[in-house]
Amino acid sequence: MNVLNLVKIAIKALLRNKSRAFLTMLGIIIGIASVIAMVSLGQSSTLSVREQLSGMGSNMIMVMPARQMRGGVNMGNSSAKSLDMKDLRALEQNTRYVAHVSPSVSTGAQLVFGSNNHPGQIQGVSPSYLDIRMYKLESGIMFTEEDVKTYNKVCVVGKTVVDNLFTNGENPIGQVVRFGSIPMKIIGVLESKGQNQMGQDQDDIVLAPYTTVQKRFMAITHFNMLFASATSEEESELAATEITYILRANHKIAEGEEDDFDIRTQEELLSTMSSVTQMLTMLLAAIASISLIVGGIGIMNIMYVTVTERTKEIGLRMAIGAQNRDIMLQFLSESVILSLIGGVIGIILGLILSYALSHILSWPYVVSQTAILVSFLVCAATGIFFGWYPAKKAANMDPIAALRYE
């Protein structure tokens, strides 16, 4: 018997018991819908994390001094002084995959303007810091290398700082604010970036030439950190390797010895973040697939009922020449069609559900083609797996006994 006829017979048999077929499908529908919804929600959350992170500069690389261990005591990494001007120069000149480098030194102080004040952090960086962190100026200008050379007392501030200091709507550009006792002239205001994915306000920021902060505020010559950007996102690993190589050479670290600095690429952060969401996705999908198994058992149950109900029909088909294979395929196609229809409904439902949820959560909406394809295959497999034994039972019937069955 050819496939088309088998499908026709199967559909006819299913239509004969519409409500029963639908109820049987329900398990599959729920299972597939929840798998699809879980997987695509998981993917949207990964995507939304990724979008936020790349908003911070997805090819950003951070270099921090390594934790200093002294006699087994962890001294933390802020006390380390391993990163200095020599490192910065080397990274500025000798790299292929590093686009920009900026040091970072920061200290906290009270910002004062007139009668307003705001507790803040002043961060000493180089002009390229804006490119690395993807900050944009809203108004005014960024300080220049010239300002860096002359320890100029200029700064660029974020929206939060402006809002707190200039409560009367003054134009902040050109105003002089005091940072502790040191007056600083505001020459630029940054575009607002909002919170990052850790909930930190990225607009509560004061940027000044690093030399100014080093000399005038902190009286140090080292850096707290180095920020760099790779030439492209794909090349961040290469850039990190390159930086490691240069810094090790600079710091005269012998082979086999540990680095005295830590390198973090944004890629790493991204992959830890997405591996967490992926784990969650997998977990949810695993839970959802349990309902798929329950659905499959439902199919198996109904197929056994169907086979028993149609014993006489099976006997007759055998008597007029159906092979065991024909009978087997007849019932298998019935269970496969049952689970495939359930699967298609489930996929549609899952897509609608994940669309609605990602809309509510204002996450990007992702249609996972893999999930759809896999669900489809899983449905076919479920139909075959759970339809197998009932179909086998049908195919192995003795025609005479089946014909006599009442």
Added chain:
Amino acid sequence: MGNEILKITDLKRIFRVGNEDVHALNGVSFSVMEGEFVSIMGTSGSGKSTLLNILGCLDRPTSGDYCIDGVSVNTLSKRELSTMRNRKIGFVFQNYNLLARTTAIENVELPLMYNSEVSAKERRERAVEALKAVGLENRMQHLPNQLSGGQQQRVAIARALVNDPVILLADEATGNLDTRTSYEIMSLFQDLHDKGKTIAFVTHEPDIAVFTTRTIKLRDGNIIEDSLVETQSAAKALQEYKEFKI
């Protein structure tokens, strides 16, 4: 006489029930020639159905030989037995065994569905032909529950004819029908026989057996009589029956 359609030699069929052996067939031998209309008679439990099932390749003998259309069945695999049933045998059952909610024409097409050599078009043509042969050309789209018992049995006969079998096997084909309808069905069988069909017909009613050409009587799994019959016309019997009733 024509070819030997089937030949059985010393056929035995033993059922094992619990610890006891039931000898349903106890060494039966006979052959049927092309164009014969054989009735198989006997009391209940004498082994008629058992014999017919073996003749129809639904069951295998415990021992003994069975040849149908020159092929020895004993050596055939399960698959080959199915194919044998599909190509060489037409079954008619006491309770019709039509597929419910399936039109007459689709019921008749069914055996050809399992024959990949027959195209959809040819299948339909042959089914129409078979329904015409049993006089139901104007009931083709009817469902079984829209047909009388006699009509249902005609559909079943058409289904048995559609693959042009070498032998028609009928097990108590008139068992569920009243006298008049039985005569009609027997008259149909006689028509088919006149056209050259070989038929084996199980019945326990002597007044049905008279419409056949030869009777084999079984008792307890043995043949006790194998004789030619003075064949009567079922059409004539039907005519007389109608007149008598009026």
